[in-house]
Amino acid sequence: MSLPIWVRRGAPFILASLALYFVPSAASEKVRLQTLSLLGPVKTAARNFLEAIATALPRRAGPSDLEKEELQSAIFQLTSENAEIRVRLESLTDYRRFIRAPEYDLVMADVLFACDSTLWRHSLTIQRGSSDGLQAGQAVTWRNHLIGRMTAVAPHSARVTLITDPSFRAAAVAIPQVTAELPSFTSREMGVLEGKGLDRCMLKWLMEPSVGEGGVVVTAEDSSAGIPKGLVLGRVVRAVRTRGNFRLEVAPIVQTRALEFVTVLRRKS
Amino acid sequence: MKRYTIPKMMLLALPAFVAELTLFDSIRWMGARIEALLVLACFAALFARDVRQGLWTCWLLGVWKDLGSSSVLGVYPVLFVTLALVLVSLKRVLFREHPLTTFGIVGAAAFMVAMMTALLTGLFQIPLGDVLIRSLASGVLTAIAGVPLLRLLGRARNVLC
Numbered sequence: 001m002s003l004p005i006w007v008r009r010g011a012p013f014i015l016a017s018l019a020l021y022f023v024p025s026a027a028s029e030k031v032r033l034q035t036l037s038l039l040g041p042v043k044t045a046a047r048n049f050l051e052a053i054a055t056a057l058p059r060r061a062g063p064s065d066l067e068k069e070e071l072q073s074a075i076f077q078l079t080s081e082n083a084e085i086r087v088r089l090e091s092l093t094d095y096r097r098f099i100r101a102p103e104y105d106l107v108m109a110d111v112l113f114a115c116d117s118t119l120w121r122h123s124l125t126i127q128r129g130s131s132d133g134l135q136a137g138q139a140v141t142w143r144n145h146l147i148g149r150m151t152a153v154a155p156h157s158a159r160v161t162l163i164t165d166p167s168f169r170a171a172a173v174a175i176p177q178v179t180a181e182l183p184s185f186t187s188r189e190m191g192v193l194e195g196k197g198l199d200r201c202m203l204k205w206l207m208e209p210s211v212g213e214g215g216v217v218v219t220a221e222d223s224s225a226g227i228p229k230g231l232v233l234g235r236v237v238r239a240v241r242t243r244g245n246f247r248l249e250v251a252p253i254v255q256t257r258a259l260e261f262v263t264v265l266r267r268k269s
Numbered sequence: 270m271k272r273y274t275i276p277k278m279m280l281l282a283l284p285a286f287v288a289e290l291t292l293f294d295s296i297r298w299m300g301a302r303i304e305a306l307l308v309l310a311c312f313a314a315l316f317a318r319d320v321r322q323g324l325w326t327c328w329l330l331g332v333w334k335d336l337g338s339s340s341v342l343g344v345y346p347v348l349f350v351t352l353a354l355v356l357v358s359l360k361r362v363l364f365r366e367h368p369l370t371t372f373g374i375v376g377a378a379a380f381m382v383a384m385m386t387a388l389l390t391g392l393f394q395i396p397l398g399d400v401l402i403r404s405l406a407s408g409v410l411t412a413i414a415g416v417p418l419l420r421l422l423g424r425a426r427n428v429l430c
Contacts, residue, residue, distance in 0.1 A: 013350040020343030028342040117337030120390040166391040197395040
């Protein structure tokens, strides 16, 4: 019995795709990241093109109006640049104010793509890499919030696995009874924060139900894993009881899709 | 009838890929977004000169899509080639240019691809209800965008030759 022609034609492609599974991820990730870093100028060009179209559309004014418009546009550009620099400075100041971890250098990195092409994976690509001393495993933050962890590094780009990705795990605590002055650390209990592939995470393996109040802040706990204690992971949305222990559904506070830059914590040599 | 050439389709995949990760990602609905490369793959399979051209184009589009993913390499080439095999075998009985046909094909393809990638990413990690809802949303959203996009691609076949 002979197989239909489209099955015979398709078999080599299926086999070639399956062969790609066996390419070591250390090698394939580097190639992918290097190719993505080449798309940086394409993305910038596309953004500039769209901006140029947007500014060119309403031009029906006289010469003096045009001059005024150009000056206004220059003012707007300078103001936005100023705002961006201020945000970057505030981000660094916030981190230093809340987290006492002098063993880390802070490396600012621009975000190339703020999402993953797979619907269920959560990662972002940054425009810094091993040439800037970045390595896999380093924590990535925005202000005093943990965004994720570096998982693959190429010379000029790197991939950050976000805390909502299904492969993300980190020790974390929910801090109950936050008063106006100081947080109470009396009933802190450590759990494991796992990404769920959605826009939420789950803090698992908790024995105490008292920590499951909505709005409670969840922070990183285990500094030995390269994530300084106290970095904010998110807020508790609800508590779920499962087979004798408790799980807390945690929503990250930072909207990662809107990020333009992040800070990588590079351990001082 | 004029078709397309693979190098031109790959050139078209570049802005589609960038748009998918930037513009389309910013207009998400229920966690799903428009899968631009999948729409291109549907077009490539439906309007291929022969089986071989359809399979080659879909495989390469799958590799393109894999570039932006942190999943294992090879997931999208397998899915896109499977999609191409199904569409190539069905295209004789389909009225390819009808909006309802393209809506159904693109929607079903996006739903299946979302379901399969969820299965491969974490079978027991992502709640099944959320997988179904987001996959359906992906199917509907991509199908809505797919109808005008496929129509536009069909009209631009002179350029793609």
